[in-house]
Amino acid sequence: MIDLYYWPTPNGWKISILFEELGLDYNLIPVNIREGDQFKPDFLKIAPNNRMPAVVDSDGADGKPLSIFESGAILLHYAEKHKKFIPADERGRNEVLQWLFFQMGNVGPMLGQCHHFRNYSVEKLDYAIDRYTRETTRLYRVVDKRLTGRDYIAGDYSIADMAIFPWMRIWKNQGQDIEEFPRLAKWLDRLHERPAVRAGLKVMRDEARQKQEITEEQRSVMFGDIQFSAH
Secondary structure, three states: EEEEOHHHOOHHHHHHHHHHOOOEEEEEEEOHHHHHOHOOOOHHHHHOOOOOOOOEEOOOOOOOOOOOOEEHHHHHHHHHOOOOOOOOOOOHHHHHHHHHHHHHHHHHHHHHHHHHHHOOOOOHHHHHHHHHHHHHHHHHHHHHHHOOOOOOOOOOOOOHHHHHHHHHHOOOHHHHHHHOHHHHHHHHHHHOOOHHHHHHHOOOHHOOOOOOOHHHHHHHHHHHHHHHHHH
């Protein structure tokens, strides 16, 4: 059995989508990032960077439980373990890995900052909003161009798509005009049509839709003093 430590965010959706695509049974353990669950000692033993998602798989290759943090590492582990959503040949595998790392090193960090300064920052900093919105636009263009003449990011549908999709499906919150990226828009629709993708997005969907204002304590947990002093 797999314990999935999860909250409904783009990084969390990556793993719930993958698990639904693979048809895996998993035990869902909510990590409420607004309330500070990510700083609990038991969770930090699994995810020392106090970020979800993380997993503990009772079926490690050596017969012992295996814990994994970082969403990209989780995607790669289960794709290789089940021999799905990553090619077996060297060229195809490296193509998927390049785009997976593109998401981890560029799409997640840059779109995350864009999302933060546009939607969560109390002080609206024009420089930061402009900087990260423009960089987000650039990355959308990279993906849109990549999708010229192809249905998926790297050959067949793969963990590269699963990694990038959750971040770019929330384009409205990142100040993007999806009509400027017609190939990317069709790709988003294509993935939304997959039953497993829809199932993965439904995991704790009610929590994801919460629109209540963040309290000052929750803001400190996520972005302020508690976040930086928790270790």
